[in-house]
Amino acid sequence: MSILGIGIDMVNIGRIETMTQRWHQKFLDRVFTKAEQDYCLQKHRSHVHFSGRFAIKEALLKALGTGLSEGMSWKEIETLRDESGRPLVRLSGRVQHFADQIGVSDILSSISHDKDYAIGQVILQGQDMEDKN
Numbered sequence: 801m802s803i804l805g806i807g808i809d810m811v812n813i814g815r816i817e818t819m820t821q822r823w824h825q826k827f828l829d830r831v832f833t834k835a836e837q838d839y840c841l842q843k844h845r846s847h848v849h850f851s852g853r854f855a856i857k858e859a860l861l862k863a864l865g866t867g868l869s870e871g872m873s874w875k876e877i878e879t880l881r882d883e884s885g886r887p888l889v890r891l892s893g894r895v896q897h898f899a900d901q902i903g904v905s906d907i908l909s910s911i912s913h914d915k916d917y918a919i920g921q922v923i924l925q926g927q928d929m930e931d932k933n
Contacts, residue, residue: 804904805924807862809855810917816854817847831857831874839880848918852911853879855920856889860907863922864898872898879909887911889922903927 819827828837832853840849857877861867868874876895882888889907891899905926912919 801905801925802928803923804902804926804928805863805865806922807859807864808919808921809858809862810919811851811855811858813848813851813913813916813918816851816918820847820850833875833878835880836878848913851918852887852913852920855918856887856909856911856922857920859909859920859922860889860891860895863924864895864902866898870894870898879911887920899924 828850832840832850836850836853840846840853843849856879857874860877861872866872872894876891876893878890878892880888880890887909889909891907902924903926904924906924908923908925910921
């Protein structure tokens with residue numbers, strides 16, 4: 801198993817708070833899945849949790865080396881929690897297709913928040929497709 805990519809992103813929590821207040825459902829529906837919204841909106845300071853998930857989306861796109869291109873969508877990257885509370889990243893659509901093409905089999909992720917910032921880190925593991933040939 802190889803590391804195929806690593807990405808990190810830091811988000812100003814106040815920026816996400818402003819966007820959720822200004823654009824509310826339009827912003828949430830454009831960027832976050834229903835499951836992400838359900839999880840974050842049950843929290844007292846939902847913008848903090850949305851910020852962490854936004855950071856993971858950005859970090860994942862950096863790890864893939866694609867940015868938000870080739871018809872990829874924010875909602876094709878979903879961060880939920882496993883039974884122990886760890887962030888669990890699931891892909892779908894074009895993002896999943898691209899990850900499959902480069903051999904991603906596992907996504908390790910971490911989210912942290914502190915006063916004004918949220919940070920997300922992603923490590924992509926798998927079999928390098930060049931090694932298979």
